[in-house]
Amino acid sequence: MQPRPPRPLARLNPTPMKSLRFLLPCLLLALAGCVTAPDPRESAALAVLKSDAGLREKALACQQLADFAGPAAVPALASLLAHEQLGDYARSGLESMSDPAAGAALLGALETLQGRQLAGVINSLGVRREQAAVPALRRIVAKPGHSGAAEAVGALGLIADPAAAQVLGEILRTGDQALRETAAHASLIAAERLTAAGQSAEAAKLLEASLQAVPAGPAAEAARRQLALRRAS
Amino acid sequence: MKLSRRRFLRQSAVAFGAPLFIPGSVLGLNGAVAPSNRITVGGIGLGPRGREVLKSFLSQRDVQFVMIADVQETRREVVRVMVNRAYENQDCAKTGEMFEVLGRKDIDAVVIATGDRWHAVASILAARAGKDVYCEKPCSMTVRESQELADAMNRYGRVFQAGTQRRNVDNFKWAANLARTGRLGRIHTVHAGILALEESHQWLPAETQPARELVDWDRWLGPAPWRPFHKDYINGRWRGYFDFHGGAALPEWGAHTVDLCQWGASADATVPVSYEAEGQTIHARYANGVKLVMRRAGFKGEGDWKAPGTCPVRFEGDEGWVEAADSGKVAVSNPRLLEGGAPATMAGTDPSKHVRDFLDCIRTRGQPAANADVTRRGHIVSHVAAIGWRLGRKVTFDPQSETFLNDVEANRMCSRARRAPWHA
Numbered sequence A: 001m002q003p004r005p006p007r008p009l010a011r012l013n014p015t016p017m018k019s020l021r022f023l024l025p026c027l028l029l030a031l032a033g034c035v036t037a038p039d040p041r042e043s044a045a046l047a048v049l050k051s052d053a054g055l056r057e058k059a060l061a062c063q064q065l066a067d068f069a070g071p072a073a074v075p076a077l078a079s080l081l082a083h084e085q086l087g088d089y090a091r092s093g094l095e096s097m098s099d100p101a102a103g104a105a106l107l108g109a110l111e112t113l114q115g116r117q118l119a120g121v122i123n124s125l126g127v128r129r130e131q132a133a134v135p136a137l138r139r140i141v142a143k144p145g146h147s148g149a150a151e152a153v154g155a156l157g158l159i160a161d162p163a164a165a166q167v168l169g170e171i172l173r174t175g176d177q178a179l180r181e182t183a184a185h186a187s188l189i190a191a192e193r194l195t196a197a198g199q200s201a202e203a204a205k206l207l208e209a210s211l212q213a214v215p216a217g218p219a220a221e222a223a224r225r226q227l228a229l230r231r232a233s
Numbered sequence B: 001m002k003l004s005r006r007r008f009l010r011q012s013a014v015a016f017g018a019p020l021f022i023p024g025s026v027l028g029l030n031g032a033v034a035p036s037n038r039i040t041v042g043g044i045g046l047g048p049r050g051r052e053v054l055k056s057f058l059s060q061r062d063v064q065f066v067m068i069a070d071v072q073e074t075r076r077e078v079v080r081v082m083v084n085r086a087y088e089n090q091d092c093a094k095t096g097e098m099f100e101v102l103g104r105k106d107i108d109a110v111v112i113a114t115g116d117r118w119h120a121v122a123s124i125l126a127a128r129a130g131k132d133v134y135c136e137k138p139c140s141m142t143v144r145e146s147q148e149l150a151d152a153m154n155r156y157g158r159v160f161q162a163g164t165q166r167r168n169v170d171n172f173k174w175a176a177n178l179a180r181t182g183r184l185g186r187i188h189t190v191h192a193g194i195l196a197l198e199e200s201h202q203w204l205p206a207e208t209q210p211a212r213e214l215v216d217w218d219r220w221l222g223p224a225p226w227r228p229f230h231k232d233y234i235n236g237r238w239r240g241y242f243d244f245h246g247g248a249a250l251p252e253w254g255a256h257t258v259d260l261c262q263w264g265a266s267a268d269a270t271v272p273v274s275y276e277a278e279g280q281t282i283h284a285r286y287a288n289g290v291k292l293v294m295r296r297a298g299f300k301g302e303g304d305w306k307a308p309g310t311c312p313v314r315f316e317g318d319e320g321w322v323e324a325a326d327s328g329k330v331a332v333s334n335p336r337l338l339e340g341g342a343p344a345t346m347a348g349t350d351p352s353k354h355v356r357d358f359l360d361c362i363r364t365r366g367q368p369a370a371n372a373d374v375t376r377r378g379h380i381v382s383h384v385a386a387i388g389w390r391l392g393r394k395v396t397f398d399p400q401s402e403t404f405l406n407d408v409e410a411n412r413m414c415s416r417a418r419r420a421p422w423h424a
Helices: A020-031 A040-050 A055-068 A071-078 A087-095 A100-109 A115-127 A131-142 A149-159 A162-174 A177-196 A200-213 A218-232 B005-016 B048-058 B073-087 B098-102 B116-128 B143-156 B170-180 B217-221 B247-264 B352-364 B372-391 B408-412
Strands: B039-044 B063-069 B093-095 B109-112 B132-135 B160-162 B187-194 B274-278 B281-285 B291-296 B313-317 B320-324 B330-332 B395-398
Touching (some): A040 A055, A055 A071, A055 A087, A071 A087, A071 A100, A087 A100, A087 A115, A100 A115, A100 A131, A115 A131, A115 A149, A149 A177, A162 A177, A162 A200, A177 A218, A177 B143, A218 B116, B039 B048, B048 B073, B063 B073, B093 B098, B109 B116, B116 B132, B116 B143, B143 B160, B160 B352, B160 B372, B170 B247, B170 B313, B170 B320, B170 B330, B247 B313, B274 B372, B281 B372, B291 B372
Parallel strands (some): B039 B063, B039 B109, B063 B093, B109 B132, B132 B160, B187 B291
Antiparallel strands (some): B274 B395
């Protein structure tokens, strides 16, 4: 099989801007990502999603959008998040997109989804490190028996900003016993990321809290080792 | 009772606090190694290749294999019978639920030989559960999974050995040593044999799904996207499909050969910085100017390779070259390079020394030949090269940040969303 031909890059619309009255709305539209000429690949994939094509074709369209789609694809992908078979495919399109609209769509879906679809969206918010999701994740964690609680704790570990670390610390200190082990594992990742961001003190606090919160086992061992390495360095 | 993933994660604290239990069945076996000093091993997803690796574990006197988890009843039964025959007892347990293996406190290490889609996630879950891991290759589907896998092993202090056994096969070791010790002069080019690059998005026609006790299709898919059941997938014919086979099939052999080139080029601590596809050949270049050529090889002697066998590699210096392949033989530019003795002939597919290396490191807590960091970079090279091939243009990669430079589209291809609820 030969490599695919290079994919054409999206082009900016060269329409001249002659007056401030014209310029302002254009700038606003540009901010919204709307003056970029549609990438023909994106248009084609979106057309498949809007058509009565079969599951395989729509799944492939979502995967293609994961490679190159911009914010124009967000509504179509978000509308599929609850779909039993296509939900994960659609989420892949949103997870990889750096545009904030993708994160907003995932965050907005938290209230509407359940079960696996909800778990997937929570995880994608973590992978994207959506700091805006921390309050919503905190609410999920705080609800006793919430089906997405473990995933939310994991996502907080991936987000790993000071706000997420604070929630993890709360779970470790006062949270549901069943979630503390999950929080200890999540805190290990959070501590690594906080350290990489220059927030070593917060990282050490989380690791200390983990040691206090969980019995001997892999999470506690790993926290102890991380702390020892910090002291040694 | 079946353990769900959620219950396993929640109850792991309790499990780790449980008293150590050594089954009475392990007492008195073999005689040479006291049961308390044996490494207790479980298996996850052992198909044909996994069972070859299992043979190497079963032949070790200081190993006790105690449980197999597989989503296919026929496969777990084959393994159970094989283990019981080897030990002349009936003690090997079987389950369709890998968390039952991971939840057993008496299991020290796991052998993972599922399809590629599961390798990284299962390995990471095993590390979280405190197990050392021997995982078949390719160990990752993407660049991100390569990173996550190594990070998890380091985070939990686990011994990890990728099933890239050629690092412990005599002729490959000998060839790499020749390159690394200057016998070939300054190394300027290394060559890795790869299979045809391919990437299919087809689905096979839907078939009636078997009963879950016989084949757990949902669990077989695991982190891979949903598609309808077809028996070909579960019978090993899942390769070549984008959803199940990462890196456009380049890591299939590249996990071995690219990894060996990293070794031969003394480049285990880095990766090439540029990659450019030319048909089925990918030319990469390290920051120090050394070239890595990934080019066709195959089961029928494809490509211009001098050493016979599959998975060939070639190391070229300014004073000579050497090739090694799965026949166990080497080819050299000058017979004088063979002075001091040619390597013993050992099949490139033989994992026995690699398994022993893993077991020794479990005891010493040392780093085996194909450890997590080596595997991370070797696999990243394969995935990055495949992304360049997919894009059909030159790509530039930063070894430090492990990201493409100024290339949003290529960076998006470094990761895939996993099917819920699976994550690392």
